[in-house]
Amino acid sequence: MNETHQPGRAPAEYNYRNKEEMSRAMGHAVLLEGEEHGLSVFFCPDYAIFHTYSTYARGTESLTDTYGLLDTTPYGRQQAFEDAPPGWPQNPTYGKPSTAPADG
Numbered sequence: 860m861n862e863t864h865q866p867g868r869a870p871a872e873y874n875y876r877n878k879e880e881m882s883r884a885m886g887h888a889v890l891l892e893g894e895e896h897g898l899s900v901f902f903c904p905d906y907a908i909f910h911t912y913s914t915y916a917r918g919t920e921s922l923t924d925t926y927g928l929l930d931t932t933p934y935g936r937q938q939a940f941e942d943a944p945p946g947w948p949q950n951p952t953y954g955k956p957s958t959a960p961a962d963g
Contacts, residue, residue, distance in 0.1 A: 873897075874915040898922065 871878050871891040881889045898919050900912040920926045929936045934947060 875913075 873881060873891060873895050874897075876884065878889060878891045881891060895915070896919055897913065897915040899910060902909045902911050926936065934943075935941060937943070937948070
């Protein structure tokens, strides 16, 4: 399921947080426009609808093996919060590779 953010229809919200709360939690401004991934489960007995489960962001990692595979590689996911040994590349997640020469 994709979470669609259309501010003209309703206030943008993701992972049960509004734009201001997301910015505060992330420590920087967030866009919250377009679509984000998430998963919701519904149960519909006798025409009644119950929203029984939702997960967003890292909570959906178990649905694919991509992150588990990256976790086994020498450089891992290269996420900004991870500590990398000296000399290892540390680019922003999904960023362009650094053009600076390696030390050594």
